[in-house]
Amino acid sequence: MNEKSRVGVIGSGSWATALVKVLLNNINGLNWYIREPEIREHVTKFKHNPSYLSSVMFETEKLNIFDDINEFVEKTDVLLFVVPSAFLGLWMEPFKGDFKNKFVLSAIKGIIPISNLTIAEYFNRHYNVPFDQLGVVSGPCHAEEVALERLSYLTVACKNTEHAEVFAKNLECR
Numbered sequence: 001m002n003e004k005s006r007v008g009v010i011g012s013g014s015w016a017t018a019l020v021k022v023l024l025n026n027i028n029g030l031n032w033y034i035r036e037p038e039i040r041e042h043v044t045k046f047k048h049n050p051s052y053l054s055s056v057m058f059e060t061e062k063l064n065i066f067d068d069i070n071e072f073v074e075k076t077d078v079l080l081f082v083v084p085s086a087f088l089g090l091w092m093e094p095f096k097g098d099f100k101n102k103f104v105l106s107a108i109k110g111i112i113p114i115s116n117l118t119i120a121e122y123f124n125r126h127y128n129v130p131f132d133q134l135g136v137v138s139g140p141c142h143a144e145e146v147a148l149e150r151l152s153y154l155t156v157a158c159k160n161t162e163h164a165e166v167f168a169k170n171l172e173c174r
Contacts, residue, residue: 003166005103006031008076010069010091012039014052014143016082019107019171021056021147023080024063026170031064033072035091040065056147069095078103078167080137081119085110088122099129103163105156107137132159135167149173 008031009020023030034040042050047060066072073079074097083091085108106119115122120136123129135158145152156168 005077005166006075007078007080007170008032008066008072009080009082010072011082012036012049012052013082013084014147015107015109017049017053017056018143018147019080019082019137020063021053021058022149022173023170024059026172027062029062029064031066031072031076033066033069035067037067040067053143053147070097073097073099073102076102078105080105080107082107084108085119086113088112088119092126099123099127099133102129103133103135104129105135105137105158105167109138134158135164137167137171 007023007027009016010033012034020030020032039049039051043058044060044065047058048054048056073095079102081104088108104123108119111118112122117125120131120134123134124131135156137154137156139152139154141152141154154171156164156171158164
């Protein structure tokens with residue numbers, strides 16, 4: 001991962017919406033995979049998520065919105081998963097590729113309920129993503145606070161501290 005890596009977010013809830021907003025403040029372009037057609041269309045047309053944090057406006061000219069997870073992964077180097085842990089399998093169901101040469105970050109809260117796997121263990125076991133290509137974004141904050149750029153603290157953790165530092169800069173509010 002480096003500053004020129006293509007970054008993307010998977011998810012369309014309040015947490016994903018907040019993180020997309022902050023990332024767009026710091027990088028020139030962002031890929032966003034949104035499963036729900038009505039949310040995709042609304043974000044494209046009206047520049048905000050109609051279902052979550054609807055007051056947050058996006059610079060849509062900096063967004064590449066995807067409806068196909070396979071195309072999204074192919075065109076993204078750093079993938080930030082921001083979906084409910086209980087539904088990760090459903091979001092991943094149409095995925096047919098692999099994560100070779102991809103860096104996978106999880107901003108997912110909790111574990112996979114049925115298997116009791118952490119998100120890193122899930123990606124390692126189901127998609128053979130090595131642990132050194134996995135990271136976590138976590139912190140004691142709420143989506144609304146992050147979207148409003150209120151004082152919040154997020155931690156980016158992974159085996160490679162340089163990767164963590166690069167991605168953490170993408171989440172700074174200046």
